[in-house]
Amino acid sequence: MDEVRLKAILESLLFAAGEPVSLARLGAVLDSVSRDELKRALAALGSDYAQNGRGIALEEVAGGYQLRTRPEFAPYIRKLLASKPPRLSRSLLETLAIVAYRQPITRPEIEELRGVDSGGVLETLLERRLVKIAGRKEAPGRPLLYATTPEFLEVFGLKDLDSLPDLKEFQEIERAAQEADSKGVETVTDTAEVAPADAPGASEVRGDFGDAPSAQVAERDQCPARDTDGAHREHTQEAAETADGAASANGEDTPAADFADKREKKDCDS
Missing domain, CATH: 1.10.10.10 (Winged helix-like DNA-binding domain superfamily/Winged helix DNA-binding domain)
Known part of the structure; x- marks a missing residue:
């Protein structure tokens, strides 16, 4: 599959998903495309967005890839949605x-x-x-x-x-x-x-x-x-x-993956 078509397919998949999509999940849909080809196409797609001044960016988030609006356009999006986001205490x-x-x-x-x-x-x-x-x-x-x-x-x-x-x-x-x-x-x-x-x-x-x-x-x-x-x-x-x-x-406790030895972590709020 040529890269132009592959990028178009990936773009449509990420747009439709609306949430981070892992490389493995993309590979399961595009089973005829190798992992390396997917990575190259995703990198090229991200570069296209970055170089052409688009309002959307392709980013790696939460173990997957996601299309996101650029932060500088947030005021316009908030105005469009006309809803005040709740404050995190x-x-x-x-x-x-x-x-x-x-x-x-x-x-x-x-x-x-x-x-x-x-x-x-x-x-x-x-x-x-x-x-x-x-x-x-x-x-x-x-x-x-x-x-x-x-x-x-x-x-x-x-x-x-x-x-x-x-x-x-x-x-x-x-x-x-x-x-x-x-x-x-x-x-x-x-x-x-x-x-x-x-x-x-x-x-x-x-x-x-x-x-x-x-x-x-x-x-x-x-x-x-x-x-x-x-x-x-x-x-x-x-x-x-x-x-x-x-x-x-x-016969014993089963906590999820132990992150205790990881670099101490960060905070967000509600």
Whole structure:
């Protein structure tokens, strides 16, 4: 297959998906095309967007490829959508930061770091699909472990957890967020509640961290909304039961992939 046609097919697939699509998934659709050919075509497609001043960019996000609107056009998109994005509170931002940099982590560990009860905040983050239940810790009471989700990476425009800013950069982001909060400015937005489900790749999401250095976090345009909040509580309960069932089947706890030794991670909010 010639590259021009392959790029056109990839573009249509990514546009229709409206969410990050992995190389493996693209390969399953284009089974006659090699992995190397796919990579070259995706790189060429991304270069086409970048060089021609297009309003859309092709980016690697959350382990896949996604078409995204460019951050500089966010004001126009917000005007078109005519909806004010919900503000992420500082408590949500703080809690998500702790989960991101120290995952998997338990609620008692989070509360020890924050110094306040965090049950309600964690529930909100679960509802927004920014964190998930990742198993249970082998400790008295076997508390639940929390970790970030692919949606977390997608909302903040991160390729993977290694793309998190270092702690010094995050502290600067948090300081800027505090200043914005004190002035009554919106801190961060949760795209899942703003983006229209019928506009793949065209909806926008951004985090307003003032003049904070992490531009990739502060000015991301995102894909359509995913799940409704209505199905969440059932999902959360199911995750907890799954963690219990897996642990009892093996005679031990089964937390999700242990990110504890990874570079301490980052935060977002609701």
